[in-house]
Amino acid sequence: MNEEQIRARLTLPLDLGRLKVRPLAERKSLTRVEDILISPNSARPPLPDSAPQLIRDAAERIRAARVRDASVILMYGAHLLRNGAAPIVTALMENGWITHLATNGAGTIHDWEYAWLGRSTEGVEENVATGTFGAWDETGHNIHLALLAGALQGLGYGRALGRFIMEDGCTLPTEAELEQLVRQFPDDPLASSACELLAAMRRFGLAAGRHALEHRWKHASILAQAWRLGVPLTVHPGIGYDIISCHPMFNGAAIGRAAAEDFRLFGGSVDRLDGGVVLSVGSAIMAPQVFEKSLSCVHNLRFQAGRPPVAGHNIYVVDLQDGGGWDWTQGEPPKTNPAYYLRFCKSFSRMGGSMQYLQCDNLAFVHHLWAQLSAAKVQ
Numbered sequence: 001m002n003e004e005q006i007r008a009r010l011t012l013p014l015d016l017g018r019l020k021v022r023p024l025a026e027r028k029s030l031t032r033v034e035d036i037l038i039s040p041n042s043a044r045p046p047l048p049d050s051a052p053q054l055i056r057d058a059a060e061r062i063r064a065a066r067v068r069d070a071s072v073i074l075m076y077g078a079h080l081l082r083n084g085a086a087p088i089v090t091a092l093m094e095n096g097w098i099t100h101l102a103t104n105g106a107g108t109i110h111d112w113e114y115a116w117l118g119r120s121t122e123g124v125e126e127n128v129a130t131g132t133f134g135a136w137d138e139t140g141h142n143i144h145l146a147l148l149a150g151a152l153q154g155l156g157y158g159r160a161l162g163r164f165i166m167e168d169g170c171t172l173p174t175e176a177e178l179e180q181l182v183r184q185f186p187d188d189p190l191a192s193s194a195c196e197l198l199a200a201m202r203r204f205g206l207a208a209g210r211h212a213l214e215h216r217w218k219h220a221s222i223l224a225q226a227w228r229l230g231v232p233l234t235v236h237p238g239i240g241y242d243i244i245s246c247h248p249m250f251n252g253a254a255i256g257r258a259a260a261e262d263f264r265l266f267g268g269s270v271d272r273l274d275g276g277v278v279l280s281v282g283s284a285i286m287a288p289q290v291f292e293k294s295l296s297c298v299h300n301l302r303f304q305a306g307r308p309p310v311a312g313h314n315i316y317v318v319d320l321q322d323g324g325g326w327d328w329t330q331g332e333p334p335k336t337n338p339a340y341y342l343r344f345c346k347s348f349s350r351m352g353g354s355m356q357y358l359q360c361d362n363l364a365f366v367h368h369l370w371a372q373l374s375a376a377k378v379q
Contacts, residue, residue, distance in 0.1 A: 105237030140247025
């Protein structure tokens with residue numbers, strides 16, 4: 001086989017810049033803000049028999065954590081938002097019970113779509129078959145715009161997008177200003193952010209100045225409310241995981257830079273977790289994977305400084321999946337038990353402190369937790 005034949009057989013990357021995207025308003029969206037949002041003071045759904053005592057225990061631990069100013073971290077998957085829990089999570093933040101939130105990329109995409117369009121969610125099987133799944137112009141465009149603009153202020157994914165929603169857009173510098181930053185300060189951490197933004201402005205015709213976009217449903221956005229209240233919200237996406245990959249503006253560097261900043265910020269909250277609480281709600285992959293790496297980084301730095309490991313923390317894992325019938329408070333099951341392969345339980349059980357698993361609807365859990373906490377505010 002000659003060189004020309006070898007080159008002909010090489011797998012070439014897709015040119016995503018040629019993707020055809022459509023207006024988001026044309027999509028058949030399956031959920032609407034007015035149908036899903038749940039008031040914190042509304043009737044609460046029923047719980048499984050094992051849930052009430054665990055939720056009372058979690059509320060007690062959260063109260064104790066806040067008295068000692070320890071972190072209370074809520075790590076959540078996209079379904080918590082899609083199930084209408086944004087007002088309940090907002091109430092938890094407003095009353096000081098949650099000090100840090102973390103979600104995946106999908107959690108931010110639904111969040112932004114609800115905030116701007118009031119609708120979200122699409123038929124995956126149907127739209128993949130037609131090549132339209134995720135190929136919606138405004139979602140990919142504006143999330144990338146928010147991340148590119150926020151990077152110039154050193155903002156990670158969660159804070160950049162939360163600010164974009166709450167402030168109804170962003171302001172871009174001129175191309176000349178970006179060029180000057182790169183030329184004069186090439187070693188500045190912001191220089192690479194300036195390069196990415198400059199390239200996007202030229203390629204996609206993004207003008208300098210104000211890019212205004214009204215978000216009429218800010219109350220449905222956990223990102224926006226976290227920004228408003230000054231509560232850190234970090235995003236931990238995967239490259240190629242989310243529908244913003246199905247867009248000509250897809251920029252792995254911008255996503256990775258924003259996510260890297262958020263991982264560092266998340267570690268700062270883990271470093272304050274002594275006597276604190278972690279709530280992992282509906283996040284079977286992101287939460288355990290990110291938490292274990294962050295805790296290891298915290299320990300690495302603590303040990304260098306002669307400090308002890310994180311201790312006294314309590315972890316509550318909530319998911320709809322069967323926990324394998326294993327009592328995780330008794331340690332890890334043997335490899336012959338199917339429960340051993342439940343990553344969302346196994347990883348958290350290895351993170352020190354105490355870990356309890358509850359098989360429960362995520363909305364029901366946070367709603368009842370709010371009810372337990374709402375009688376007493378943080379002083």
